[in-house]
Amino acid sequence: MQTKIFLDENEMPKKWYNIQADLLTPLDPPLNPSTGEPIRPEDLSAIFPMELIKQEVTQKKWVPIPEEVLDVYKLWRPTPLYRAYRLEKALKTPAKIYYNWEGVSPPGSHKPNTAVAQAYYNMKEGIERISTETGAGQWGSALAFATSIFGLKCTVYMVRASYEQKPYRRIMMETWGAECFPSPTDRTEAGKMIRKKFPNTTGSLGIAISEAVEDAAKYENTNYSLGSVLNHVLLHQTIQGLECKKQFEIIDEYPDVIYGCVGGGSNFSGVFLPFMGDKLRGEHPDLQVVSCEPTACPTLTKGLYTYDFGDTAMLTPLLKMHTLGHDFIPPPIHAGGLRYHGDAPILCKLTKEGYMDAVAYHQNEVFKAAITFARTEGFLIAPETAHCVKATIDEALRCKETGEEKTILFANSGHGHFDLAAYDAYHEGKLVDYEYPAELIEKSLKALKNKT
């Protein structure tokens, strides 16, 4: 039996897929918060390279992947498509379960698919340094890896609470040569202001974004980089789904349903968008696509579809998305990558228009699924990914009841080697199942309606 479907390096897709070309109606544009008008390219050129600004709005269906980016991808791509025989057997399901495995990349997740592309375009346009923010460190370490490959400097503002409690991703970034500071810092006006006002603050992603953006705007040869949400990030991530499509062609299969976890939405979008194109064009009208999110941060299942800021400090353009309000601070679940108040506009539009669904889970049921996966398929996956493994197992068990031989694909975004403390908490029965924070959401959304 064949467990992995591999592509040769020369079969790797040479172009990214742009769903904008297949959308039936165009995306709502990002708005300039001071004018309320659609943002212009020149508004972004202080912090992004022109090539990425163009990719953000292009309507071309295919964007060529530069040869130098393909060469770096080859350090871990094409990634294998797995058939999860052992999981199927343990569940006694007639369903066929597949997953693409992004844990083989040097930083251990899907993040470098865009980090490498972004570092490359910045290098090509003469940029010498990139600044960014990171929470627990997945994105910061991916950008540190990518910049080290292209000889750029990298400055990472890491949320102070994570910087102090979770040093391993910080050490990874430093090993790749990046500098990493606990945010808020005294290096920026935004940071200084917050420290003056709240001397004991442990920081937040919103503050870290403000610091990274200010850093990039202030220095001539420095740009800013974002690891999810934006259209060009999703574009780069489509390398995942394009590989999966080729791999399914080899075995003459096509998924009936695709599951993925959604924080900002870049991993899942990267996997499902190339298949969604088939659905939009009417080629696979019955394809189901389901986002999996935590009950503690239920953006797609409980959020409002409206314009909101990408950050807490209201510095970014307004994006049309499902949001819990930029003030919303979710409970401290272990899936740190899913604790974001909004989602990628492309994914939100497709959800709003009914092309895809969403479902939310509690921590304990999610970790239970991760343990089942580890004891059958071997790999210790990230808590984020475990959300869609939970959905996969539920669907496979439903198929067992009905006898359906469904083909299931889920997006396996990365390993959980730096999340073992969370596994330990689960083993010891110490994981808290946070209820939907209904009152917090209501308050935050009310504030949002008053502001926008």
Added chain:
Amino acid sequence: MQTKIFLDENEMPKKWYNIQADLLTPLDPPLNPSTGEPIRPEDLSAIFPMELIKQEVTQKKWVPIPEEVLDVYKLWRPTPLYRAYRLEKALKTPAKIYYNWEGVSPPGSHKPNTAVAQAYYNMKEGIERISTETGAGQWGSALAFATSIFGLKCTVYMVRASYEQKPYRRIMMETWGAECFPSPTDRTEAGKMIRKKFPNTTGSLGIAISEAVEDAAKYENTNYSLGSVLNHVLLHQTIQGLECKKQFEIIDEYPDVIYGCVGGGSNFSGVFLPFMGDKLRGEHPDLQVVSCEPTACPTLTKGLYTYDFGDTAMLTPLLKMHTLGHDFIPPPIHAGGLRYHGDAPILCKLTKEGYMDAVAYHQNEVFKAAITFARTEGFLIAPETAHCVKATIDEALRCKETGEEKTILFANSGHGHFDLAAYDAYHEGKLVDYEYPAELIEKSLKALKNKT
């Protein structure tokens, strides 16, 4: 340019290679410590399954890999052979550098190559539980993974110092369903005795071995498992080198020199033995093979080639090997997997007879090499592996001087995701370069000569 050479799953070797068939003179047999006579199969049957005892002594050149073991290997095998273009470019060397990458396995190293085989044979012979020892946890986690796949229970005695200071590998083991105890425990007579004598002891690998062996000997359906040194362990690991040979055939290359790190010697032996067979048969007489070890535990470069115990407590059979004496306790270097007083008898015999060489390095130069590797090839490797990366870089730089276009292969045994504290210590200039502990070695070897 092609970065990785992959084999299809159906091209994976179906047999392990046994160097004993190609040795010009037979191995010196292990001796029973009480009689001084060669050990008999029945002496071992209380703690090992018969199939492994047979594999320990077989003279057959090829041992078929069971279908069920091949199916589990497919979760991560065949592993890729990498051409390290970026490292070559950074070093400006005309040498071609290749490495096989075992970090893609679920436990993140080469260890499951034998753990899976051992768990399988124990399961086939009706064993219900396997006990073992582990230091920092690489071997214990590999066996926990393997036993979970075959539905066996697993008991791991983990050196107390590591159990308390490095909880992550323990959590991995528990996630795969193993039970893990800080050794010495109160579960065994050996453990109780030590705790009574030294109430505050933080344990040692020697004590943990004694506990695991006692546990296995005491219970009917329980066996013991060892992760390195023994012939059957090296046999299982040859899957690595056999894959490399096929991959080199595809690109019509053959290594001029092979480097690997040596603790017990199973990873490196697994890679070089299939090539060494060619050398012994006169097909590639000029092949160089070089073991890389730490100056803090210089078994091959400073040890005595003689019979010694495998453990500190003198419970195991006597093995003919390079040893620093079973009393020798090496300085606390970060490459925990290389802190063993002896080496695999097969590797030692080949070294003694001049078929291969050895070299020793200090910690700081080794970590410097690991950083160079991370910033060119991306992957954060284990400190153990970094020893042979140091040798590879030195040789590549020598080739730059001489203009030689040598083909270098090194054994990349696994990732360093649980060794980031050591990387941090290096970044902060806190790594100690221990001198050859000459006096300690002398004392330990003197004691050995008096005992044996």
